[in-house]
Amino acid sequence: MDGTVAVLPNEVAIVARAMAEPAAFAAVYDHYFPRVYNYVRYRVGDAETADDVTAQVFERVLVNIGKFRPERAPFAAWLFAIARNAVNDHLRAQRRHRWLSLEVLRDRASAEPRPEEVAIHNETRAELLAAVTRLSDRERDLIALKFAAGLTNRHVAELTGLGESNVGVILYRAVRWLRAELSAKE
Amino acid sequence: MGEWRMENGEWNERDWADRFTRDVDGLLNEAGRTDSEPLPAEYRQALDLARMLATTDLSAESQVRHTLRRRLLNQVGAREGWQLRKEYVMRTFFRQRRAAVILAYVVLAGLLVVTLAWPGTLATAAQSIYDVIQRIVVGPNTQVVQIDPQTRSEPRPMPPDMWYIDTEIGGFGGNVLPGADPTVHSVASFEEAQDFTSFHILAPGYLPEGYTLREIKLAGDDAFLFYGGAGHDVILMQTLVGPQPSDDPNVRVSVKVGWFTDSPVEEVGLEGRTAVWLVDAHVLTWEANEINYNLGGLDLTLNEAIHITESLE
Numbered sequence: 396m397d398g399t400v401a402v403l404p405n406e407v408a409i410v411a412r413a414m415a416e417p418a419a420f421a422a423v424y425d426h427y428f429p430r431v432y433n434y435v436r437y438r439v440g441d442a443e444t445a446d447d448v449t450a451q452v453f454e455r456v457l458v459n460i461g462k463f464r465p466e467r468a469p470f471a472a473w474l475f476a477i478a479r480n481a482v483n484d485h486l487r488a489q490r491r492h493r494w495l496s497l498e499v500l501r502d503r504a505s506a507e508p509r510p511e512e513v514a515i516h517n518e519t520r521a522e523l524l525a526a527v528t529r530l531s532d533r534e535r536d537l538i539a540l541k542f543a544a545g546l547t548n549r550h551v552a553e554l555t556g557l558g559e560s561n562v563g564v565i566l567y568r569a570v571r572w573l574r575a576e577l578s579a580k581e
Numbered sequence: 582m583g584e585w586r587m588e589n590g591e592w593n594e595r596d597w598a599d600r601f602t603r604d605v606d607g608l609l610n611e612a613g614r615t616d617s618e619p620l621p622a623e624y625r626q627a628l629d630l631a632r633m634l635a636t637t638d639l640s641a642e643s644q645v646r647h648t649l650r651r652r653l654l655n656q657v658g659a660r661e662g663w664q665l666r667k668e669y670v671m672r673t674f675f676r677q678r679r680a681a682v683i684l685a686y687v688v689l690a691g692l693l694v695v696t697l698a699w700p701g702t703l704a705t706a707a708q709s710i711y712d713v714i715q716r717i718v719v720g721p722n723t724q725v726v727q728i729d730p731q732t733r734s735e736p737r738p739m740p741p742d743m744w745y746i747d748t749e750i751g752g753f754g755g756n757v758l759p760g761a762d763p764t765v766h767s768v769a770s771f772e773e774a775q776d777f778t779s780f781h782i783l784a785p786g787y788l789p790e791g792y793t794l795r796e797i798k799l800a801g802d803d804a805f806l807f808y809g810g811a812g813h814d815v816i817l818m819q820t821l822v823g824p825q826p827s828d829d830p831n832v833r834v835s836v837k838v839g840w841f842t843d844s845p846v847e848e849v850g851l852e853g854r855t856a857v858w859l860v861d862a863h864v865l866t867w868e869a870n871e872i873n874y875n876l877g878g879l880d881l882t883l884n885e886a887i888h889i890t891e892s893l894e
Binding site for chain 2: 445
């Protein structure tokens, strides 16, 4: 495994052209937008902020993509280093801001006039997201890097400065804690 | 999976975490692989939650995905060609007779050619010197950049070995590819002009009353059509743009056209394409089929320009 899941086919060549070719940048954007958005969303909680920060991430990517060196790290690791920095910058600037509560997230999900099945799905998703936002910053970062970004523990460790084995333990604990939180709500 | 078999339930947390890491990487890479091995319920529930985390996609809730994509691709399109660092650069200068300064440039990009015609590029210089108010991507090889007049500087003097064509809306000058003929040719008919260009020159089927073709000037792969009548000239410029043949297999050649203007610009729909009306210059610019077209005239209105444009054949 090269450090990430679902690598874009011919990724290195496409990324090399993405600086100047709209079609190549579009391929990168389309492939990675959901993962970047999900990463940011897990970390910041609300959709509006996730949009703002995700936009900042891709703007930084566009400015810096010519500096990406494939021999140093997989593109996803480079990309999520940018995403992580953008989120950290945002969180530092908003340190005193409290993210959306579970109740707000539930209201948002249940307020949508959709079929019941979709509503249940949304509620489950909202509860999961709400539970993630109750993790510590570090645990949330690791959960997002692992499950939204799809990085290996080795690259998560490199990005966060933690030991690889330690990353595995923290992730395992965090997932078990989330499981217990969601079970308690059922 | 034998190495992971529990022995009397004596695994510690780190053992389970290691196993969890492997199982999670497995499900991330194999789209939800299931394991038939008996495992504690708590561990299985943790794996189920990991699967849920990995498959939950919240991005459908994004309100900016498509607008952001369009904006970023516009930026990439605007820098396409201009951002190629090592390139031969062919410049075309346009000096307007009135106050506003407008520059047009043509870039020939050889990806592996380090030789520069002059240090730096006009495009790079323009982007670093001027504050950009707006940038409109007209086509894959054409852009219009409106700059802040407070930040503009006078255009550099043109080198002496460039071709130069004087028109009522301004003077155009530029260099040509190495080995190409910089001579300006003047002919009176389309048949003669066609011998000098590698593309089919279009002519308007409609012109203001009394206007007829007076002269065609040709420089490199640029054609300038002059139509004379009772008022000021109507001028139609046509330039071959986009990827060009290259003698060197290691060199990619592409021609780009850009306008820098400190006067107002107006985006116009033109038969499904984007065109830009340079208000003070009285020039309509657009791109079609890898040809950049510029239609101008001191008496020309936008409606008249569109009318002429729609009659080109």
